Amino acid sequence: xxxxxxxxSDQEMLDPSSIADEDNTQTGQEIQNLVMKLDEHYANxxxxxQVFENSIGSEIEVLNKDQNEARKLRHSLLYGSxxxxxxxxxxxxxxxxxKQWLNENTLDSEDEEEQGNNFxxxxxxxxxxxRETNRRFxxxxxxxxxxxxxxxxxxNGKEAVYLHLAGASFDLILMDNQMPIMTGIQATQxxxxxxxxxRIVGVxxxxxxxxxxxxxxxxxxxxxxxxGKVIEFLANQEATKTLIPPSMADEDNTQIDREIQNLVxxxxxxxxxxxxxxxxxxxxxxxxxxxLKKDRDEAWKLKSSLLNESGDTRQEIAIVxxxxxxxxLLSGEEQDGGYNFxxxxxxxxLTxxxxxxGLMMSVETQxxxxxxxxxxxNGKEAVYLHLAGASxxxxxxxNHMPIMNGIQATQxxxxxxxxxQIVGVxxxxxxxxxxxxxxxxxxxxxxxxxxxxTFLSDPSKRKRNDTSQA
Numbered sequence: 001x002x003x004x005x006x007x008x009s010d011q012e013m014l015d016p017s018s019i020a021d022e023d024n025t026q027t028g029q030e031i032q033n034l035v036m037k038l039d040e041h042y043a044n045x046x047x048x049x050q051v052f053e054n055s056i057g058s059e060i061e062v063l064n065k066d067q068n069e070a071r072k073l074r075h076s077l078l079y080g081s082x083x084x085x086x087x088x089x090x091x092x093x094x095x096x097x098x099k100q101w102l103n104e105n106t107l108d109s110e111d112e113e114e115q116g117n118n119f120x121x122x123x124x125x126x127x128x129x130x131r132e133t134n135r136r137f138x139x140x141x142x143x144x145x146x147x148x149x150x151x152x153x154x155x156n157g158k159e160a161v162y163l164h165l166a167g168a169s170f171d172l173i174l175m176d177n178q179m180p181i182m183t184g185i186q187a188t189q190x191x192x193x194x195x196x197x198x199r200i201v202g203v204x205x206x207x208x209x210x211x212x213x214x215x216x217x218x219x220x221x222x223x224x225x226x227x228g229k230v231i232e233f234l235a236n237q238e239a240t241k242t243l244i245p246p247s248m249a250d251e252d253n254t255q256i257d258r259e260i261q262n263l264v265x266x267x268x269x270x271x272x273x274x275x276x277x278x279x280x281x282x283x284x285x286x287x288x289x290x291x292l293k294k295d296r297d298e299a300w301k302l303k304s305s306l307l308n309e310s311g312d313t314r315q316e317i318a319i320v321x322x323x324x325x326x327x328x329l330l331s332g333e334e335q336d337g338g339y340n341f342x343x344x345x346x347x348x349x350l351t352x353x354x355x356x357x358g359l360m361m362s363v364e365t366q367x368x369x370x371x372x373x374x375x376x377x378n379g380k381e382a383v384y385l386h387l388a389g390a391s392x393x394x395x396x397x398x399n400h401m402p403i404m405n406g407i408q409a410t411q412x413x414x415x416x417x418x419x420x421q422i423v424g425v426x427x428x429x430x431x432x433x434x435x436x437x438x439x440x441x442x443x444x445x446x447x448x449x450x451x452x453x454t455f456l457s458d459p460s461k462r463k464r465n466d467t468s469q470a
Contacts, residue, residue: 027313031306034320038303041327044417045296049289051416052387056285059165060278066105067274073098074267077260091260098263102270118350119147122163124154124184125176125203128340128372134174134203134225141230150350152375156180157187159388164196165281166384167403168377172234173200174225177212181389185215192216194280195273201233288387298323341369344385346376346409347398347425353377356396356425356447363452378402379409386418394455395422396447399434407437414438423455 076094121138125131131153142149152168154160156179173191177184188200192215202212202220209220221229302320343360347353353375364371374390376382378401395413399406410422414437424434424442431442443451 027317030317031313034317034324035303035306037324038299038306038320040417041324042296042299042303045292045299048387048416049292049296051383051412052285052288052292055383055387055412056165056281056288060281060285063274063278063281067271067278069101069105070267070270070274073101074264074271077264077267095259095263098267102263102266118150119172120150120152120170122152122154122160122168122170122173122198124157124160124174124179124187126155126179127176130176130224137225137227137230138174140227141234144231145234147234148350152377153373155374155390156388157182157184157190159385159390160187161190161194161284162384162388163376163381164191164194165284166378166381168381169196170198173198175200175202175217177202177204177206185212188212188215188217190280194277199233295327340372341394342372342374342392344374344376344382344390344392344395344420346379346382346395346401346406348377348401349398352398359447359449359452360396363449363456366453367456369456379404379406379412382409383412383416386413386416391418392420395420397422397424397439399424399426399428407434410434410437410439421455 077098119142121135123131123134123138125134135151135153138151139149152163152170154163157175158181160173160175161182175184175188184202184204188202191198191200199218200216202209202217203223203225204212204220205223206212213220219233221233302323305316306320345353345356345360347356357373357375360371360373374385374392376385379397380403382395382397383404397406397410406424406426410424413420413422421440422438424431424439425445425447426434426442427445428434435442441455443455
């Protein structure tokens, strides 16, 4: 196939026939290798599209169901208790039912009741060093304020939005602006449209910050962050943390009418927020699936051009290699100009997450790795981080978690084509179901340095394997 392209160079060689055969063989292997990569990429895109459609589709169904229930409850309050003076018991029961529903169906983006001194922070920045520095400053300030700080991180605005789509909520979001994939301005706008009430503080080096503020920030501060700035906005945070007023007490029957009106207002707000979140999900679903289909079609065209012998073969190979490299770069596999070993820790227990992170950091020097961490509080957050484009070398996965357990999350990630090493960390004696979900390994709790060393000791497991090695 390559004879017509190699004629000139062959004439310049001492042994043209043997080198031509060698070149043809090498070119044929390259083409076959790239075709396999494109086939794999095509299949992964199709799997991700199906998972995305199912995940977002089921989420929209739940939102529609909740919205209809809220409307029915509102109707029962307005038209089912006209004679509150003669039927106070029935009216009180109706009110109690609505309160119970509101408590059991709290929107993920709404402020939750404070549990002790827990204070959750999402740090959004594409620079690993800045995320680590900001986390350290926040932890120091939290100690001074006697707050139990809980951190999660996102490498771009899209990951931050998708964490919220998965149900995450935070007391404070530290948001950089200039990030790849989705900027801080775009992410803040989307979060506010979703009804997110968290305090969002922009952290930027840009002199003109008005557009960032107008996107929906509570505050915008100049980089770099320092302990003094953190203490300042934490003080403001404490004063504004509770954004939803507490429910009115119904100790006195004369307050029934006021209480009904209060609950109707809450239901109206709930219906509006559910509608906002549904629209954001529908837009995300539409744009994401459109992008996936576009990539899938490009992969198919590139494969056809490789198999078609009418073009410049070397140029076609270069084009395909460049396209695959760009897709790898966008997936976040290479950062900071070098190789970082990225770890996702998935566990609903803050103490376990912090402990596992500390243990992983303790073997960092020993294994000669530069580690980068993210955390998820349940399997759904882990799946949605991948839907947002995140990827990791290692995923430490707990099984028993609310919303989505480790088995369900592992199954979905494998269906999406995720090749990361997934290590189950479980206290169960029977771990076979967890392993069958797609784990590379399953180890008994608690995690320790010796156990970490066993699954980090094999260099072939360290990087996301590419099945098409030459």
